[in-house]
Amino acid sequence: MVAIVVGLMxxxxxxxxxxxRQTNGTVGADLLVTCEFENVISMxxxxxxxxxxWVLPPLVLMLLIYAEIFYMIHKHLNKKVTTNQTDPTRYYGKELKLAKSLALVLFLFAVSWLPLHILNCITLFCPSCENSVTILYVAILLSHGNSVVNPIVYAFRIKKFQNAFVKIWKQYVCCTEDPHLHGRPSFRIDSKERRLGGNDI
Incomplete structure (x- = not known):
């Protein structure tokens, strides 16, 4: 709901x-506008x-939360090692790996979106400064590319996502059946056969 409100403003x-309307030459008598982002969107x-x-405060908050998460996990890992050498650290090791994956997603979000927002700040606070069109296009591509990056990170860093992507790839792209699913009887078919068998008796 927040995203809808922010986007529709x-x-x-x-x-x-x-x-x-006040700028000569930008808008003609028929109100045709040169469709450039900085022309139509208010800085x-x-x-x-x-x-x-809506971007900077949540980003700073998430960075603080992840810093606390990493601190607590490392604290527990060190505690496990010092108090009991034989006690396994698999649980906190998995938590640390998951936290690193999610922190990577947050880092890529910052790298993808901050350049565009920094350019917007330069445009607003320094109107005389000239922004390179190439840099602007790269920043826009980075912001759009963030949507592509997340599934790739999940696929490479989280085992369950990786297995799901492999199954989808094999089944829908390579058109090969999953050997684990092949030969497994359907519940509906199996129950139907039981009912038919029962009626025959």
Whole structure:
């Protein structure tokens, strides 16, 4: 719900329409607009509302939470090792591996989105500064690429996701049946055969 509200704010009126009307040559008599991101989207919305309101605070909060998680896991691992050498550390080892995977997702999110938001801040706070169009396009591609990165990270770092991706790949891309599922009787078919067998008796 928050994402819907935040995303719809420009359509609800927080945009550059009035500014475009006051700028000669940008908007013609028929209100045609040169469709460039910085022309139509308000930088005040992108920086103050979007970045400072809904991106930066959750990112800082998540970094603090992960720092606490890593501290607690390392504390428990060290405690296990010092108090009882024979006590296995598999549980906290798995927790540490999972925490590292999720922290990697958070790191990639920051790397993907911060460049674009930093460029937006430069545009707002330093109007005379010229941003390179190439850098802007790279930042936009990074922000869109973040959606592609997460499933790849899950597939390589988390075993259950990796197994699920392999099964999907084999079944729907390679068109090969899973040997574990092959030959396994269907519950419905099995129960139907039992009913038919019972009626025959």
């Amino acid at each position: 420009p359509m609800l009126g927080w945009n550059n329409l009035e500014k475009l 005040e919305y992108m920086v103050y509302f979007n970045f400072f309101g």
